[in-house]
Amino acid sequence: MSLPDLVLxxxxxTPEKPAPKIAIAGLTKTFTTRTGPFTALDGIxxxxxxxxxxxxxxxxxxxxxxxxxxxxxxxxxxAGEVTILADDPTKPLNAMVFQGESxxxxxxxxxxxxxxxxxRGAPRAHIREVVGxxxxxxxxxxxxxxxxxxxxxxxxxxxxxARAFATDPEVLxxxxxxxxxxxxxxxxxxxxxxxIWDEAKKTVVFITxxxxxxxxxxxxxxxxxxxxxxxxxxxxxxxxRPRQVxxxxxxxxxxxxxxxxxxxxRDEVDRARRQEAEIEP
Amino acid sequence: MTLSPGTRDRLIGLASxxxxxxxWEGCARLGWVDPRFFPAPSRIAxxxxxxxxxxxxxxxxxxxxxxLFWGYLLGGIPALLLGLAMGLYRPIRxxxxxxxxxTYPIPKSAILPLMLLIFGLGEASKVAMVALGVFxxxxxxTTAGVLEIDRIYLDVGKNFGAGRWQTFRTIALPGAAxxxxxxxxxxAGLGLVLIAIAEMVGAQSGIGYMIWNAWxxxxxxTMFVGLIVIALLGFAFNWALDEIERxxxxxxxxx
Numbered sequence: 001m002s003l004p005d006l007v008l009x010x011x012x013x014t015p016e017k018p019a020p021k022i023a024i025a026g027l028t029k030t031f032t033t034r035t036g037p038f039t040a041l042d043g044i045x046x047x048x049x050x051x052x053x054x055x056x057x058x059x060x061x062x063x064x065x066x067x068x069x070x071x072x073x074x075x076x077x078x079a080g081e082v083t084i085l086a087d088d089p090t091k092p093l094n095a096m097v098f099q100g101e102s103x104x105x106x107x108x109x110x111x112x113x114x115x116x117x118x119x120r121g122a123p124r125a126h127i128r129e130v131v132g133x134x135x136x137x138x139x140x141x142x143x144x145x146x147x148x149x150x151x152x153x154x155x156x157x158x159x160x161x162a163r164a165f166a167t168d169p170e171v172l173x174x175x176x177x178x179x180x181x182x183x184x185x186x187x188x189x190x191x192x193x194x195x196i197w198d199e200a201k202k203t204v205v206f207i208t209x210x211x212x213x214x215x216x217x218x219x220x221x222x223x224x225x226x227x228x229x230x231x232x233x234x235x236x237x238x239x240x241r242p243r244q245v246x247x248x249x250x251x252x253x254x255x256x257x258x259x260x261x262x263x264x265x266r267d268e269v270d271r272a273r274r275q276e277a278e279i280e281p
Numbered sequence: 282m283t284l285s286p287g288t289r290d291r292l293i294g295l296a297s298x299x300x301x302x303x304x305w306e307g308c309a310r311l312g313w314v315d316p317r318f319f320p321a322p323s324r325i326a327x328x329x330x331x332x333x334x335x336x337x338x339x340x341x342x343x344x345x346x347x348x349l350f351w352g353y354l355l356g357g358i359p360a361l362l363l364g365l366a367m368g369l370y371r372p373i374r375x376x377x378x379x380x381x382x383x384t385y386p387i388p389k390s391a392i393l394p395l396m397l398l399i400f401g402l403g404e405a406s407k408v409a410m411v412a413l414g415v416f417x418x419x420x421x422x423t424t425a426g427v428l429e430i431d432r433i434y435l436d437v438g439k440n441f442g443a444g445r446w447q448t449f450r451t452i453a454l455p456g457a458a459x460x461x462x463x464x465x466x467x468x469a470g471l472g473l474v475l476i477a478i479a480e481m482v483g484a485q486s487g488i489g490y491m492i493w494n495a496w497x498x499x500x501x502x503t504m505f506v507g508l509i510v511i512a513l514l515g516f517a518f519n520w521a522l523d524e525i526e527r528x529x530x531x532x533x534x535x536x
Contacts, residue, residue, distance in 0.1 A: 074436055096440045102433050106455035106532045115451070116441040147532040167441065 019085055020047035021203040022071070022171060027080035029066050040066045042228035043080070048220075050085075051201045055214035057265060058224030058232075059272035064207045065099070067229065068175050071205060072096045086170055092120065095169035097177040103148050103159045109135070110144040112159050116167035134162035137196050154185035158192070165196060174206040178213065190216055191245045198242050211261050215254060216245055223264045226272035233264050320502050325509070328502035337491075342510060344486035345476055348404065352411020352472055360419035361461065365453050367420070368427020381420060389413050389471070390478050402483040410479040415468035422464025426457025459533060462526045469518045477511060488514075 029041040040063035048054045058064045069075040071082060072094050084093050095116060103112045114131045122130075135141045138158040148156055157177055164172055178186045194217065197204065208214050214221045215237060223232045237257065239248060248254050284292070302322045308314045309321035316324075332338040367374040393410060400406035434456060438448045480489025488507050495503035526533075 072440055074439060092442060094440070096437075098433055098437065100433065101431075102437050104434060104437070104452070104455070106458070106530070115437075119438075119442045119444075119447055119451075149532065163441075 018050065021050040021052070021085050022046075022048040022205070023081075023083040023085075024048075024067075024071075025081045025083075027067070027070065027082060028078050029063065029070065029075070030078045039228040041070075041077075042230050044229065044231060045080075046222060046231060046234075048203060048205065050203055053197065053204045053206065053217060053219045054222060055206045055208060055218030055220070056222045056224060057208055057211055057214045057261065058229065059226045059265070059269040060209060061272055061276070062224045062226055062268070063229030064224055065175055068096070068173050068205060068207050071171075072173050084171055088170070092116070092167050092169045094171045094173050095164035095167045097157075097160050097164045097172070097174040099175040099177065100180060101148075101156060103156055103163070105148045108145050108147055109140055109151070109159050112148070113140075113162040113166055115163055120167065130166050130168075131162070134166050134196075137199075138162045138192060152185075154181055154189060157181065157189060161189075161193065161196070165200075165202075168200075169202070171203045171205065174204065176207050176209065179209065186213070187245055193217065194241075194243055194245070211258050211265065212249075215257050215261065216243070216248055221261060223261060224268070226268045227275055232268060235261060235264075317501065320505065325502050325505045329506045329509070332503065332506055338506070338510070341486055341488050341491045341507075344490075345480065345488045348407045348480075348487065349411055349472055349476055351408045352476070353415050353469070355408060356412030356415035356472075357419050357465065357468065360416045360464075361423055364420045364423025364461075365427060365449060365457065367424040368430075368457065369449070369453055374424065378424075381417070385417050385421070389417075389475055393479060393482060396479075397483065407476060407479045407484065407487070410475045411472045414471035414475040415465075418467035418471065419461070419464040422460045422467070423457055426460030426464075427453050429460065430456035458530055462522070462530065466519065466522050469522060470515060473511060473515055473518070 024044055024046045027041055027044040028039070031038045031040055044067060056064050056067070066075060070077050071084070074096075086093060104115070107115070110131060113135055114127050117127045117130065132141070135144055138161060140155065140158055140162065143151065143155065148159070151159070157180075160177065164174075178189050181189065190213065206214075206217060208217075218237050221235045221237060223235065224230065225232045235257070238253070239251070305314075305319065306322050309316050309319055309324075329338070363373075363377065367377055389410065392413065393406075396406045396409050396413075400409050430452065434452050435448070438452050443451060476487065477489040477492065480487035481493040484490040488510055492504050492507035495501070495507065
């Protein structure tokens with residue numbers, strides 16, 4: 001199929017079963033490469049409920065970033081359909097927190113965080129209030145006039161998070177946002193993310209290669225297979241909210257869950273490694 | 282006494298020309314160099330003061346500055362816009378790139394006769410020469426500057442709903458700005474070279490004319506005054522552009 005990838009669907013909900021916020025049906029993505037077609041995603045079907053924090057784990061090269069880019073409208077699907085239910089047509093459908101450095105080096109922290117709102121032509125007073133709020137929540141207010149080269153990696157990712165939250169999107173897409181950070185910073189940012197998320201309970205799709213991170217943050221974990229990307233299993237995370245990142249790790253049930261997901265993932269990681277060895281003999 | 286490395290560099294930078302001038306002065310006075318070819322710096326300075334007081338110097342300087350100004354503007358702005366468009370849109374790049382690549386290696390000074398043919402002996406041919414000199418480094422650097430922008434920033438723009446003009450203004454222009462500034466500096470230097478050459482042929486004013494006229498009259502002092510003025514102009518342009526860069530690009534980390 002072709003465009004549109006993102007459909008503003010009419011509400012199909014019934015009293016018993018509300019329509020999912022994100023409905024992914026038979027999503028397939030094939031890239032044309034020099035060595036022939038390459039199937040990155042193969043028939044992904046997944047419903048994500050409103051307000052659900054859905055984490056996706058998978059071995060590297062399983063197409064999880066491609067999946068997110070299709071959800072973000074940055075890539076088109078080869079077949080299948082993605083539907084994001086818009087509650088408020090004035091809001092953006094999605095906002096993405098990118099992997100790696102994605103805040104503009106030529107803008108101050110404030111202007112970076114305000115970027116999405118400015119592009120949407122939001123009124124000035126609104127921008128001042130919302131950006132001020134999220135810089136406050138991410139502890140960046142004292143650095144509002146700094147440029148990115150004066151910030152640490154963790155602070156840059158905070159700006160990226162503030163920028164995404166500030167636009168108040170229908171769904172929030174996060175592509176391994178903490179993967180480049182050291183362990184201490186990662187834990188801190190996970191805590192902050194949970195705190196901010198608890199305010200608005202947005203629907204989130206969060207990609208990670210860390211099982212720990214997936215269990216810590218998610219309501220539901222989707223485990224993907226090695227190439228071509230398919231859904232291997234879906235695991236519900238039973239821990240109540242609000243969650244304490246460190247407190248959670250003391251819980252024996254946490255360890256058991258991480259162990260179980262690792263079990264699902266292990267074969268796939270092995271398979272991914274074998275595939276890599278085949279491609280580069 | 283301790284000096285900061287910056288101050289020390291500046292002092293050393295000042296010392297070398299001063300030493301050279303002293304050496305030259307000494308050699309000229311002692312007759313070790315032919316003062317008809319290398320008049321003593323003190324004599325050149327005296328000529329400088331005389332020419333400044335009669336207004337001859339200012340008339341020529343302002344004629345050159347006028348041509349430089351229009352040349353920079355008429356060459357630089359189209360180059361900037363075209364370069365941005367080439368960087369952002371592949372078809373435009375495919376269309377314009379071969380033309381730029383094919384005409385760039387032609388020495389601009391070799392085009393002077395053609396420019397005289399097209400624009401005549403008046404102001405237009407001089408302005409056109411400067412414009413040509415600025416155009417190439419600007420368009421090449423601007424295109425490269427846009428192409429160097431990390432793709433992720435364009436994805437960010439798309440994801441947050443930036444339109445075509447907004448992408449131009451908030452991503453392409455600032456992202457390419459450091460290389461654009463480097464192009465402006467290169468172009469400013471080339472503009473000076475070309476204005477001097479252009480004014481030597483068929484001009485009745487300007488620093489280039491002044492130098493050429495002095496050669497014909499064997500007024501060597503005046504010739505040196507012209508050369509020094511061009512050197513000072515180059516130095517002043519570079520300094521001014523450095524300041525402008527600092528002001529325009531506060532986000533560039535400087536070591």
